[in-house]
Amino acid sequence: xxxxxxxxxxxxxxxxxxxxxxxxxxxxxxxxxxxxxxxxxxxxxxxxxxxxxxxxxxxxxxxxxxxxxxxxxxxxxxxxxxxxxxxxxxxxxxxxxxxxxxxxxxxxxxxxxxxxxxxxxxxxxxxxxxxxxxxxxxxxxxxxxxxxxxxxxxxxxxxxxxxxxxxxxxxxxxxxxxxxxxxxxxxx
Amino acid sequence: xxxxxxxxxxxxxxxxxxxxxxxxxxxxxxxxxxxxxxxxxxxxxxxxxxxxxxxxxxxxxxxxxxxxxxxxxxxxxxxxxxxxxxxxxxxxxxxxxxxxxxxxxxxxxxxxxxxxxxxxxxxxxxxxxxxxxxxxxxxxxxxxxxxxxxxxxxxxxxxxxxxxx
Numbered sequence: 001x002x003x004x005x006x007x008x009x010x011x012x013x014x015x016x017x018x019x020x021x022x023x024x025x026x027x028x029x030x031x032x033x034x035x036x037x038x039x040x041x042x043x044x045x046x047x048x049x050x051x052x053x054x055x056x057x058x059x060x061x062x063x064x065x066x067x068x069x070x071x072x073x074x075x076x077x078x079x080x081x082x083x084x085x086x087x088x089x090x091x092x093x094x095x096x097x098x099x100x101x102x103x104x105x106x107x108x109x110x111x112x113x114x115x116x117x118x119x120x121x122x123x124x125x126x127x128x129x130x131x132x133x134x135x136x137x138x139x140x141x142x143x144x145x146x147x148x149x150x151x152x153x154x155x156x157x158x159x160x161x162x163x164x165x166x167x168x169x170x171x172x173x174x175x176x177x178x179x180x181x182x183x184x185x186x187x188x
Numbered sequence: 189x190x191x192x193x194x195x196x197x198x199x200x201x202x203x204x205x206x207x208x209x210x211x212x213x214x215x216x217x218x219x220x221x222x223x224x225x226x227x228x229x230x231x232x233x234x235x236x237x238x239x240x241x242x243x244x245x246x247x248x249x250x251x252x253x254x255x256x257x258x259x260x261x262x263x264x265x266x267x268x269x270x271x272x273x274x275x276x277x278x279x280x281x282x283x284x285x286x287x288x289x290x291x292x293x294x295x296x297x298x299x300x301x302x303x304x305x306x307x308x309x310x311x312x313x314x315x316x317x318x319x320x321x322x323x324x325x326x327x328x329x330x331x332x333x334x335x336x337x338x339x340x341x342x343x344x345x346x347x348x349x350x351x352x353x
Contacts, residue, residue, distance in 0.1 A: 023314065024237055024241065024283065025241070027241070027245065027278065028240070028241025028244055028245065031241065031245040031247070031248040032241070032244040034248045035244050035247045038248075039247070043247070047243045047247050050243060051239055051240045051242070051244075052240065054239055055235070055236060055239040058239065060199075061195060061198055062235060063224075063225070063228045064195070064202050065198070066224040066225070066228040066231065067202045067206075067221060067225070067228075068198070068201055068202055068205060068224075069224065070220045070223045070224030070227065071202070071205035071208075071209055071220055071221075071224070072205070073220075074220050075208055112319055112320050112324055113323055115324065116323050116324050119325065125328055125331065126335075128328065129335060132332060133332070133336060133339070136309045136310055137306065137310075144194050146282055148194075149285075150285040150286055151285065151288070151292070155292075155298070158298075158347065159302050159305070159306075159343070159347065161346075161350060162302060162343050162344075162349075162350055163343050163346070166339050166342055169339070169342065170332075170339060174331050174332065174335040177334060178331065
């Protein structure tokens with residue numbers, strides 16, 4: 001994939017992408033070889049077929065997720081973001097960031113740049129952390145595209161329910177840590 | 189059936205957003221759709237490795253050990269082990285889910301599996317170093333990690349309180 005039509009991406013990301021994929025590839029090959037050696041060819045092909053079905057099942061969802069992420073970045077004006085989750089946004093900002101994390105699609109490829117951009121345009125640091133946590137634990141897109149094929153809807157729903165208050169907990173503790181540390185540093 | 193309904197819902201959202209973009213300008217709509225498509229193509233090999241590979245990683249797991257270390261009776265120690273294992277799991281898009289699902293089938297307790305997949309989602313060290321640290325301010329990353337440390341335990345505790353689905 002050398003046609004660099006997405007020229008606005010820093011080259012560093014492309015490089016690290018390949019590196020991490022290579023590490024996973026090595027682990028995968030080792031695991032596949034081990035399964036073949038331990039369980040024989042039949043089991044080896046069984047796993048391949050099952051996973052191939054899973055892969056085909058995911059593709060339309062992943063493509064939709066990529067398109068939604070791309071449209072969202074052009075449709076959501078940045079001024080609105082910094083007003084909603086800016087430095088003075090308080091608990092309201094943390095709640096909004098939680099909600100945004102739930103609905104924002106995309107992988108870590110999307111969420112970290114978005115959270116980084118939030119901070120750059122003046123969003124509160126703990127709101128950005130809440131956003132990442134909420135996307136990680138409650139993100140609908142992530143749960144639907146990646147988690148449900150493995151765990152089924154009941155388990156995922158149950159896990160999500162258990163995780164519901166946690167992004168707010170993380171955001172508030174991040175804010176407390178920041179306050180404690182800056183207070184400590186600024187003491188005369 | 190549920191899978192199909194989700195597909196339809198996702199594509200309805202895509203259509204609505206494409207329409208909203210097209211209202212501003214057709215070029216914006218086409219350019220954005222192209223960018224989304226290109227991101228998908230870039231992801232494709234990674235997803236392929238992740239999905240095809242996670243099945244083998246899961247199959248290679250020693251099931252009896254999983255049941256013993258992470259079973260329903262493993263309690264707080266099991267949750268701590270699951271949290272550590274989650275943090276050490278590579279952060280591909282599906283590896284943690286695949287391993288968690290395999291562990292669940294292999295006799296791990298549900299709260300332990302939740303602690304595992306939560307820790308993986310929050311901390312997966314490989315992803316932390318490869319994606320997050322280069323993109324985000326360093327202090328923010330560590331602040332996020334420190335503030336999130338108790339979360340896998342809290343998620344497991346909440347799951348226990350809620351009872352099984």
